[in-house]
Amino acid sequence: MLTHSFQDLQLSALGFGTMRLPTDESGEIDQAQLDRMVDTAIASGINYFDTAYPYHGGKSEIAVGKALSRYPRESWYLADKFPGHQNVPGVTPLDPEEVFEDQLKKCGVDYFDFYLLHNVNESSLRYYGNPENRFMDFFLEQKRKGRIRHLGFSCHAAAEALSDFLNLYGQYMEFCQIQLNYLDWTLQNAEKKCAILKQAGIPVWVMEPVRGGKLASFDAETEARMRALRPDESIPAWGFRWLQTVPQPTMVLSGMSNLEQMQDNIRTFSDLKPLNNEEQALLKEIAGKVAKFIPCTGCRYCCAGCPMGLDIPTLLSMANDMAIHNSMNTVARYGGLEKEKRADACIGCGQCAEACPQKINVPEELHKLSVIMAGQKTWDEICRERAEAAALAKNSSRS
Numbered sequence: 459m460l461t462h463s464f465q466d467l468q469l470s471a472l473g474f475g476t477m478r479l480p481t482d483e484s485g486e487i488d489q490a491q492l493d494r495m496v497d498t499a500i501a502s503g504i505n506y507f508d509t510a511y512p513y514h515g516g517k518s519e520i521a522v523g524k525a526l527s528r529y530p531r532e533s534w535y536l537a538d539k540f541p542g543h544q545n546v547p548g549v550t551p552l553d554p555e556e557v558f559e560d561q562l563k564k565c566g567v568d569y570f571d572f573y574l575l576h577n578v579n580e581s582s583l584r585y586y587g588n589p590e591n592r593f594m595d596f597f598l599e600q601k602r603k604g605r606i607r608h609l610g611f612s613c614h615a616a617a618e619a620l621s622d623f624l625n626l627y628g629q630y631m632e633f634c635q636i637q638l639n640y641l642d643w644t645l646q647n648a649e650k651k652c653a654i655l656k657q658a659g660i661p662v663w664v665m666e667p668v669r670g671g672k673l674a675s676f677d678a679e680t681e682a683r684m685r686a687l688r689p690d691e692s693i694p695a696w697g698f699r700w701l702q703t704v705p706q707p708t709m710v711l712s713g714m715s716n717l718e719q720m721q722d723n724i725r726t727f728s729d730l731k732p733l734n735n736e737e738q739a740l741l742k743e744i745a746g747k748v749a750k751f752i753p754c755t756g757c758r759y760c761c762a763g764c765p766m767g768l769d770i771p772t773l774l775s776m777a778n779d780m781a782i783h784n785s786m787n788t789v790a791r792y793g794g795l796e797k798e799k800r801a802d803a804c805i806g807c808g809q810c811a812e813a814c815p816q817k818i819n820v821p822e823e824l825h826k827l828s829v830i831m832a833g834q835k836t837w838d839e840i841c842r843e844r845a846e847a848a849a850l851a852k853n854s855s856r857s
């Protein structure tokens with residue numbers, strides 16, 4: 459297993475993400491299968507395990523803690539996350555202390571090696587960006603007490619909001635988890651986010667290396683071209699090899715759902731085989747086809763003349779995300795924008811299309827985005843529904 463240094467630790471280059479664990483017919487986590495996966499992970503040198511409060515409806519923390527408890531505490535590193543992104547208007551804010559104590563208990567540990575503010579984005583910045591919420595004081599106190607060893611954050615925001623967050627809390631952050639893969643390098647402007655983090659001296663943790671499976675299989679012709687270049691590697695392995703081509707990642711998290719995926723990943727992370735130019739060119743071509751994306755380069759030539767002051771490249775990147783899959787993160791980010799900054803504020807004047815070197819029909823793309831977003835449940839609505847369901851469950855267990 460390849461490893462990377464982080465401060466005084468030696469971390470496996472591959473971490474076990476536990477958002478998509480194996481489940482049985484009733485949808486419950488298959489603990490026996492998970493135990494076998496954890497055995498295989500530890501035997502092969504994986505020492506980093508990543509869970510979160512909402513994964514598997516709150517059950518991932520319990521199952522992962524149970525599986526790890528069979529090994530000495532000092533032989534593995536556990537990461538968990540504070541779900542500040544679930545604090546939305548109309549829902550009683552989660553109490554950081556109550557959540558944190560609950561998480562320790564569920565995982566069966568008395569400290570977390572890594573603890574993250576979960577899902578910083580344009581919408582959750584309403585909570586994270588409000589100093590009155592005082593969550594940071596609490597987490598820094600836990601760090602002083604040794605109950606959090608390393609504090610960081612995961613981020614789905616655009617580069618500008620990432621910078622805003624760093625201006626507030628960058629001094630306390632030891633690592634940042636971002637969505638990084640050969641599609642999002644340009645699509646979600648991950649290249650720029652890496653540059654911002656590098657400048658801030660914050661190591662990069664990678665999530666969604668194969669974009670939730672979107673980059674794990676392609677049409678027969680595309681896969682044949684990939685196999686011709688790398689006959690011994692699986693299709694998902696290309697995503698990990700691409701990550702070996704960019705310099706920054708310290709940790710690559712893969713959400714593995716079965717032993718087969720894990721064994722394939724372990725094979726890939728046993729050596730360094732970065733992609734050559736021909737292979738990178740093929741991935742670029744594939745990325746273009748997969749996303750069928752709006753070819754916005756983020757040059758911002760269109761922005762200065764927009765009478766509505768819209769952040770056009772960010773809106774187009776959200777449209778690209780939604781074209782690939784209905785991502786709740788994108789819906790949440792969009793919902794976090796001021797109403798007058800959303801796609802439906804466009805008055806169709808057309809100056810942007812004229813200014814665009816890529817000849818993108820911006821007003822048309824923004825109109826499509828506003829129609830798609832109008833049909834979505836907002837993140838706030840989802841959080842309110844979840845909070846009501848949790849309150850109901852709590853009340854019925856009392857009666």
Ligand code: SF4
Nearest residue numbers: 764804805807808810
């Ligand atoms: S068409 Fe819309 S996005 Fe483009 S400049 Fe006019 S108002 Fe702004």
Ligand code: SF4
Nearest residue numbers: 754755757758760814
């Ligand atoms: S001018 Fe075109 S390519 Fe440049 S940011 Fe605007 S839409 Fe994107």
